[in-house]
Amino acid sequence: MEANVEQVMSIWGKICGPGLEEASRALSRMTGLSFTMEDKAVNEVEWKELLDKYDARPASELYAVNLKATGLISARIILLFTPENSRRLVSTMMGEEVGLPLDEVSLSALAEIGNVVGTAFLNVFANVFGQVFEPTVPEVSQGQGSSVFPMFAVHQKVLVTEALFRVTGETLTGEILIAPVKKGDE
Amino acid sequence: MTILVVDDAAFMRMRLKKLLAEQGFAVEEASDGKEAVAQYQALKPDCVLMDITMPEMSGIDALQEIRRLDPDARVIMVSALGQQAMVIQAIQHGAKDFIVKPYEPDRVLSALNKVLSIQKS
Numbered sequence: 001m002e003a004n005v006e007q008v009m010s011i012w013g014k015i016c017g018p019g020l021e022e023a024s025r026a027l028s029r030m031t032g033l034s035f036t037m038e039d040k041a042v043n044e045v046e047w048k049e050l051l052d053k054y055d056a057r058p059a060s061e062l063y064a065v066n067l068k069a070t071g072l073i074s075a076r077i078i079l080l081f082t083p084e085n086s087r088r089l090v091s092t093m094m095g096e097e098v099g100l101p102l103d104e105v106s107l108s109a110l111a112e113i114g115n116v117v118g119t120a121f122l123n124v125f126a127n128v129f130g131q132v133f134e135p136t137v138p139e140v141s142q143g144q145g146s147s148v149f150p151m152f153a154v155h156q157k158v159l160v161t162e163a164l165f166r167v168t169g170e171t172l173t174g175e176i177l178i179a180p181v182k183k184g185d186e
Numbered sequence: 187m188t189i190l191v192v193d194d195a196a197f198m199r200m201r202l203k204k205l206l207a208e209q210g211f212a213v214e215e216a217s218d219g220k221e222a223v224a225q226y227q228a229l230k231p232d233c234v235l236m237d238i239t240m241p242e243m244s245g246i247d248a249l250q251e252i253r254r255l256d257p258d259a260r261v262i263m264v265s266a267l268g269q270q271a272m273v274i275q276a277i278q279h280g281a282k283d284f285i286v287k288p289y290e291p292d293r294v295l296s297a298l299n300k301v302l303s304i305q306k307s
Contacts, residue, residue, distance in 0.1 A: 026288045029290050030287070030288030030290075032290075032291070108195040108197035108198070109197035111197075112198060115266065116288050132270065135266060137239050137241075
């Protein structure tokens, strides 16, 4: 049985805070570092609006970690970072300065952050609905503006969370996009 | 003792290698299930730490193949949250223990010590 997407979006909007708390705990557990994450802003927008926003930015190079989830509904979870923020986050996680473009190990570290954050959100969501969600292996892509995004219908609703990552002296921002996807919409 | 670490994510292999090397283990790596089977045959490690979700050959398929080659093989599966069904499948196919990502280093070491204490027949 598929859930109502509007209802899911509404619930998802309310669990961003707990989702980020769960993600902070998981990242701290994994790295032994003190991670805290909080949501600065949560907005529901249409996919087209989001594409226009990213394409209009002057410095629009991005790293995107993209994973799918299946369960009560299908969803896409995408984490977005500027190259510099990706580099700082990965450097902290690896305990050594890494350079740009990110190499294989650094890309895999960024994918793992996406994996942990995405799975934490799914875990909180699963607790709310009493259903298990299965995430796919995260994929990292790098490119200009909307080229890093998957294809969605222009009117697809997306939940955009502007997240603040704090870890051992570093504070940086990233965006987390969550798009519940009806079968056949992708 | 030699541990074979199998994960398609280079970062995860790096973390495990560092942790295990610090504890005095010799560590070998494989980045997918197919390579894991080949490495197992060649190296006969004392234990395998294997991710479930990997390209080429999944961790479950590789586990079955390794257990076919060596019924006493000691394999610990590494799963993500939400992969309970696959963990059960892995245990049914002879995995000795499992670790859920993201894991704490102590959990890895306690699983490893427990599994390494199992006598081979």
